[in-house]
Amino acid sequence: MTVASPDVAARLARLRVEHAGAIRQARLFVWTFARSASAMVGLVLVLAFLVLAAGGPSIVPYPDDATGAMNLAARLQPPSGAHWFGTDEMGNDILTRVVVGTRTSLWVGLIITGVAALIGVPLGVAAGYLGGAVRQVIMRVTDVFLSVPGLVLAIAIVAALGSGVLNGVIALSLVWWPGYVRLIEAKTLTIKHEPFVEAARAVGASRRRILFIHLLPNCFSPLIVKMSMDMGLAILAAASLGFIGLGAKPPAPEWGAMISVARTYMPTWWWYAFFPGLFIYLTVLGFNLFGDGLRDVLDPRASRS
Amino acid sequence: MARFLLSRLGLTILMLAGLVLITFVISNVAPADPAALAAGPDATRDMVETVRKEYGLDRPLPEQFVRYVGGLLAGNFGRSVATGHMVAEDLARFFPATFELVSVSMTLAILLGVPLGMLAAVRRNHWLDHATRVIAVSGVALPAFWFGLLLQLLFAVQLGLVPTSGRLEVGTPPPPVLTNMYLVDALVAGQLDTFWDAFGHAVLPAIVLAFPCLASIIRVNRAEMIEVLGSDYVLAARAHGVARARVVGVLALRNAMLPTVALIGLRYGWMLGGTVLVETVFDWPGIGLYAVSSAIAADFKPIMGVTLLVGLNFMFANLLVDLAYAGLDPRLRTAP
Numbered sequence: 027m028t029v030a031s032p033d034v035a036a037r038l039a040r041l042r043v044e045h046a047g048a049i050r051q052a053r054l055f056v057w058t059f060a061r062s063a064s065a066m067v068g069l070v071l072v073l074a075f076l077v078l079a080a081g082g083p084s085i086v087p088y089p090d091d092a093t094g095a096m097n098l099a100a101r102l103q104p105p106s107g108a109h110w111f112g113t114d115e116m117g118n119d120i121l122t123r124v125v126v127g128t129r130t131s132l133w134v135g136l137i138i139t140g141v142a143a144l145i146g147v148p149l150g151v152a153a154g155y156l157g158g159a160v161r162q163v164i165m166r167v168t169d170v171f172l173s174v175p176g177l178v179l180a181i182a183i184v185a186a187l188g189s190g191v192l193n194g195v196i197a198l199s200l201v202w203w204p205g206y207v208r209l210i211e212a213k214t215l216t217i218k219h220e221p222f223v224e225a226a227r228a229v230g231a232s233r234r235r236i237l238f239i240h241l242l243p244n245c246f247s248p249l250i251v252k253m254s255m256d257m258g259l260a261i262l263a264a265a266s267l268g269f270i271g272l273g274a275k276p277p278a279p280e281w282g283a284m285i286s287v288a289r290t291y292m293p294t295w296w297w298y299a300f301f302p303g304l305f306i307y308l309t310v311l312g313f314n315l316f317g318d319g320l321r322d323v324l325d326p327r328a329s330r331s
Numbered sequence: 332m333a334r335f336l337l338s339r340l341g342l343t344i345l346m347l348a349g350l351v352l353i354t355f356v357i358s359n360v361a362p363a364d365p366a367a368l369a370a371g372p373d374a375t376r377d378m379v380e381t382v383r384k385e386y387g388l389d390r391p392l393p394e395q396f397v398r399y400v401g402g403l404l405a406g407n408f409g410r411s412v413a414t415g416h417m418v419a420e421d422l423a424r425f426f427p428a429t430f431e432l433v434s435v436s437m438t439l440a441i442l443l444g445v446p447l448g449m450l451a452a453v454r455r456n457h458w459l460d461h462a463t464r465v466i467a468v469s470g471v472a473l474p475a476f477w478f479g480l481l482l483q484l485l486f487a488v489q490l491g492l493v494p495t496s497g498r499l500e501v502g503t504p505p506p507p508v509l510t511n512m513y514l515v516d517a518l519v520a521g522q523l524d525t526f527w528d529a530f531g532h533a534v535l536p537a538i539v540l541a542f543p544c545l546a547s548i549i550r551v552n553r554a555e556m557i558e559v560l561g562s563d564y565v566l567a568a569r570a571h572g573v574a575r576a577r578v579v580g581v582l583a584l585r586n587a588m589l590p591t592v593a594l595i596g597l598r599y600g601w602m603l604g605g606t607v608l609v610e611t612v613f614d615w616p617g618i619g620l621y622a623v624s625s626a627i628a629a630d631f632k633p634i635m636g637v638t639l640l641v642g643l644n645f646m647f648a649n650l651l652v653d654l655a656y657a658g659l660d661p662r663l664r665t666a667p
Contacts, residue, residue: 064468166342170349173649174642175604178622179353182634185626186357262474269476270611270623285477289612292480293488303477310472318468 058323065319071312079128091118092126094277102295112297114288116277120298123279124305130280131261131309134195138260139253141199146206147249153207154214155241165211168204176201177263184272191274194267198260209252213245247324251317258313265306281306339653343646350642351403354635355396408639409632411625418636421621426640427511428498429610429617433602435514435533436540441595444545445588448552452560452587453579463549470546475605479539479612486535493531496614500528536613540605544598551594555587589659596652600645 042049059065083089091097097117105112111120153164171179176198183197217223223240231239267273268282276283281302288299366383367374374382383389387398402409408418451463487495498513499505506516506525514533517526559565560583568578603618610619618637625633 166345167349170346170353173346173350173600173645174638175601175645177607178604178638178641181607181622181626182354182357182638185629185631185634186360188629189627258472262472265474266476266608269474270608271627272623282476285474285480289480293484296484299477299480303474303480306474306477307469307472310474311469314468314472 055323059319062319062322064315065322068312068315068317068319071308072316075128075132075309075312078125079132081125082129083126086119086122086125088119088122091122092279094118102291102298105297111301112295114284114298115291115295118277120284120301123284124281124302127279127281127284127302127305128309130191130274130278131264131306134191134264135257135261135313137195138198138202138264139256142202142256142260143206143249143253145199146203147210147245149203150207150210151214151237151241151245154211155218155237161211164207168207171201171204172208177266180263180267181270181272184267189272189275191264191268191278191280194264194273198263198267202256202260205256206249206252209248210245213248214241217241217244248321251321251325254320255314255317258310258317261313262306262310335657336654339650343650346646347643350639351400352396354638355399358631358635359392359395403639408636411630411633413625413628413630418632421633422618422636422640424511425616425618425621428513428615429603429606429619431512431514432533432536432540432606432609432615432617433599436537436602437544437595437599439537440541440544440548440598443541444548445552445584445591447545448549448591449556449579449584449587451549451553452556455557460553463553467546467550470543473542475539475543475608476612478542479536479609482535482539483612493534496532496612498529498532498615499525500532503528536609536615539612540602540609543605544602547594547598548591552587552591555590556583559583559587585659589656592655592659593652596648596655597645600641600648603641603644 059069078085083092086092088095094116095118097113100109100113100117101115103109103113103117109119109121111124114120114123149164149168153161179201180194180197183200184193187193187196217240223236226236226240264273265280265282265285268280268284269286271286274280274283276287284302285299288295288302291298366386366388367379370379370382380389387395390398399409406419408422410417411421414421447459447463447466451457451460454460483495486492494500503525506513506520506522509516509519513529514526517523517529556579560579565578565583568582569575573582606615606617607619607623609615610617611623614620618640622634622637625631625637
């Protein structure tokens, strides 16, 4: 026991009283989230994904295999005690490559959703709040982008930029933002006419104040929900580009690129394609369930019946 | 109604113009020099310049844009630099294959999705409801290309029930060309063997393509159905002694179908894009595979052609949805 401990305890007690409301709300959030089995499955999958990405090369059994070593004596071996997921055509351990691949997927997902939100949110707020001609122009441009499936437009952009994982990410970021414009515009439109915003305007709050104090914080919940669901979908889209040969290039340990090579070794060496695909599936599923659970907590009005 | 139609049509044309602009911008910010690409790797500087003049690539951008739009209006999507084929002819050849696949797929998704969504709504928290929820959640998360490989492994290789890839067995002559959709052409020509051959080839890719769509049809139909079943008129019908099957299957379904119809329209357009992956896995010679092989060769004109065609179809599908809505919801017919 140090001398400071009674002081710390007293301060904690005071904080507990001062922030009783916030603590109660946090408890409610945790309770609502934990009550849903699917949300907890999502949380576990997302946490597992993040742990694997954080560990990366330092937790895998054969770190050298991640960057494409050669061990032809051990090529295309089925799953075993030494190689849980088997080995690929270069004799590399597939478990190693799949786990190291979580890192690529993590940053790919973060950048795509981040850039999409950075472009989409300001446009959505502008469209919803300013209205009029500004809204017409922004929403019509958004509609145009939404008229072509994202992957097709991304393929067109990658073809122009040249293939590669970075260009794939750029292309997907450029086609991903319209969803955010739609979401934030709709949200802003509904909040704009809420009594508390009318009241703020009536007492003379500036536009900037209404925007930053009243509108944006209220857009936060649906934004977080959409971003967590989009993380999975963005990872899936990037892997899709890798699969068709326009994204990451082998021997980079990227899931889609691995499957595109593995495809030529089907059906005899099925494990080569099976495990990277399983990881994509579980990751996308995890972010989806997690986002769905978050929606029940943060945005109960929008959640499904 | 006429005014509603006209304004929708005007908007569609405006959006199409926007899409044309986007494709033009994309193909002109490319770091790759299209003239050098067209002339080939061994071309001398003079040859590249000749090609540049020939394709009009030395003209200022606005002029190129006007020529591009003029060409599109005349149905000219340009020429592929890799194969020398006219893109419009290629599209006409590949699109029916994609359309056939999407149609089979959509039929499958609707035939399964609507009853499943309905059943899940009527039997809430029954095992069937949980099962459809699993389908609905995994449908979005399943990587189409991986799912396709797994189905090939199980149903084509292990069980030998259906062929692995392609549109027809090697050695089977395609049916006489009419629509280039083999299923239709074979039926018209009365070649039943060819029909079943083509159908067998379409089953696996159609399932993969239908899965995400099936998932959202189930979700939306279930949610709508639950809401409609709780409404006053349904209660009134039940109180009047209308049979439960008629209430659920006719009275409630008709109203619950509205959002599903909208979804089907949107999904139809989306599926044309989703085929990119499915066609790659199953070697299905449609516009998706065409776009991918052109993208790998950095051949722009075909990709832009596919992008425009997909966008055009999506807008057309949306227009049809609006019309269907007006047909199903009488309130819209009189709306300004």
